[in-house]
Amino acid sequence: MEMSFEEAILELESIVEKLEKGQLSLDESLMLFEKGIKLVRECNTKLKSAQQKVEQLIEENGELRTEPFEVEKEGKLE
Amino acid sequence: MVFEEKGIYTVHEFTLAVKGILTSGQFNDVWVRGEISNFTNHKSGHRYFTLKDKASQLQCVMFKWYGNNLRFELEHGMKVLVLGDLDVYEQKGVYQLKVRAIRPDGIGELYKAYEQLKNKLAMEGLFSPEHKKSLPKFPKKIGIATSPTGAVLHDILTVIRRRYPVNLLFIPTIVQGEYATQSIINSISALNKTDVDLIILGRGGGSIEDLWAFNEELVARAIFNSRIPIISAVGHETDYTIADFVADVRAPTPSAAAEIAVPDRTEITNHINRLGERLIENQRRNINDIASHISELEAGVEPRLFLERLADYMQYIDEMTQRQILNVKRILEAREAVFNAHAGKLDAVSPLGTLLRGYSITLKLPYKALVRSVGDVEKNDELEIIVNDGKIKSKVNDKEVCTWK
Numbered sequence: 001m002e003m004s005f006e007e008a009i010l011e012l013e014s015i016v017e018k019l020e021k022g023q024l025s026l027d028e029s030l031m032l033f034e035k036g037i038k039l040v041r042e043c044n045t046k047l048k049s050a051q052q053k054v055e056q057l058i059e060e061n062g063e064l065r066t067e068p069f070e071v072e073k074e075g076k077l078e
Numbered sequence: 079m080v081f082e083e084k085g086i087y088t089v090h091e092f093t094l095a096v097k098g099i100l101t102s103g104q105f106n107d108v109w110v111r112g113e114i115s116n117f118t119n120h121k122s123g124h125r126y127f128t129l130k131d132k133a134s135q136l137q138c139v140m141f142k143w144y145g146n147n148l149r150f151e152l153e154h155g156m157k158v159l160v161l162g163d164l165d166v167y168e169q170k171g172v173y174q175l176k177v178r179a180i181r182p183d184g185i186g187e188l189y190k191a192y193e194q195l196k197n198k199l200a201m202e203g204l205f206s207p208e209h210k211k212s213l214p215k216f217p218k219k220i221g222i223a224t225s226p227t228g229a230v231l232h233d234i235l236t237v238i239r240r241r242y243p244v245n246l247l248f249i250p251t252i253v254q255g256e257y258a259t260q261s262i263i264n265s266i267s268a269l270n271k272t273d274v275d276l277i278i279l280g281r282g283g284g285s286i287e288d289l290w291a292f293n294e295e296l297v298a299r300a301i302f303n304s305r306i307p308i309i310s311a312v313g314h315e316t317d318y319t320i321a322d323f324v325a326d327v328r329a330p331t332p333s334a335a336a337e338i339a340v341p342d343r344t345e346i347t348n349h350i351n352r353l354g355e356r357l358i359e360n361q362r363r364n365i366n367d368i369a370s371h372i373s374e375l376e377a378g379v380e381p382r383l384f385l386e387r388l389a390d391y392m393q394y395i396d397e398m399t400q401r402q403i404l405n406v407k408r409i410l411e412a413r414e415a416v417f418n419a420h421a422g423k424l425d426a427v428s429p430l431g432t433l434l435r436g437y438s439i440t441l442k443l444p445y446k447a448l449v450r451s452v453g454d455v456e457k458n459d460e461l462e463i464i465v466n467d468g469k470i471k472s473k474v475n476d477k478e479v480c481t482w483k
Contacts, residue, residue, distance in 0.1 A: 019360035040354040052243035
């Protein structure tokens with residue numbers, strides 16, 4: 001399962017702390033470092049590619065449905 | 079005569095006739111302004127009171143099914159606006175207003191009602207910090223309940239788009255007027271059925287009357303019961319509604335609510351980059367540590383040092399050899415001393431000693447055989463006699479056997 005953004009940042013923070021404490025074997029530190037760099041890239045990519053979708057929730061005959069909400073339309077509603 | 083023309087009513091018939099006229103519609107849905115007195119909150123749940131002004135009085139009853147929506151409790155002397163229909167209480171033959179709604183009349187009364195509800199809900203613990211739900215750090219989808227018109231929605235959308243684009247679900251909500259309370263409650267309930275993980279409940283600034291729906295008990299309870307955390311952003315910075323107290327977080331303005339709802343993308347990018355830098359820095363240090371440890375270990379087996387150590391060993395061996403030689407010499411010397419001592423002792427028993435004491439040794443020539451007996455020689459044998467200081471050549475002239483002992 002894909003990590004949420006929040007989980008990814010928490011994981012990255014914990015890796016940085018582990019490396020900061022030191023006392024790791026070369027293999028361990030290389031593994032953590034690699035994972036950390038990967039997380040930095042992933043987080044940055046996620047941040048850059050974050051897209052916004054604005055929808056409107058409509059209640060009709062007790063049923064809920066959503067439809068795209070065009071920001072330009074605001075003001076014309078009601 | 080009038081009564082002859084129209085006939086005679088019974089009391090009940092008369093009452094019904096009056097009732098027919100009074101309830102014909104002219105006095106339905108009327109608002110009456112007055113001051114409450116003789117208020118009785120009957121144990122049946124119905125409320126009875128008299129509405130009066132300086133000149134007149136009006137009997138009022140509010141049945142409990144209407145009273146349930148009452149946003150404050152009636153108090154003697156309270157100035158109110160009541161909405162109701164005129165009716166006649168047949169048993170007593172009095173007309174009365176069947177009240178469906180009561181609103182505080184005037185700012186003072188609104189504040190009184192506000193204070194009343196605030197105290198009540200505070201006592202119930204609806205504002206307690208332990209009931210506050212924590213907001214998601216990185217919301218995935220935010221529900222926005224506010225009016226489709228007005229600046230609030232625009233402000234929220236703008237701020238969120240700028241800071242951190244996240245999916246939004248907008249639900250048009252009536253935030254002012256008679257239908258506002260129900261609309262707000264519906265919106266909260268509808269959003270609770272969706273996958274939003276945060277709700278912003280917003281409304282622009284206005285008078286206490288404009289904001290009144292956000293001071294309704296039902297709205298407060300809807301906010302309290304929401305499964306999803308709610309940020310309230312009602313009115314201006316200085317306006318505090320009951321909704322603000324119940325909400326999980328109160329934002330002074332709709333823009334501020336948007337800022338609270340989502341983190342700033344630039345800040346997060348900086349945070350991530352700082353983490354990345356620390357990652358590299360720490361790893362560089364770790365590698366250096368490990369490298370210097372390795373070179374320490376390497377120093378132990380370096381060729382130059384190995385030779386040095388080898389030379390040390392060789393020198394040691396030389397030293398040991400030298401020491402061995404000295405030891406052997408010392409042993410030999412010791413042996414020699416012992417030998418000399420023994421040689422001395424040997425002198426004492428050597429034939430040379432005998433010669434010194436005056437004895438001699440006789441040898442028969444030419445073979446220098448030791449002469450021990452008369453029988454060893456014959457007449458005219460050549461002899462050599464060894465004495466202390468030399469040799470004497472002689473010849474056997476005669477021989478005679480003698481017994482010396």
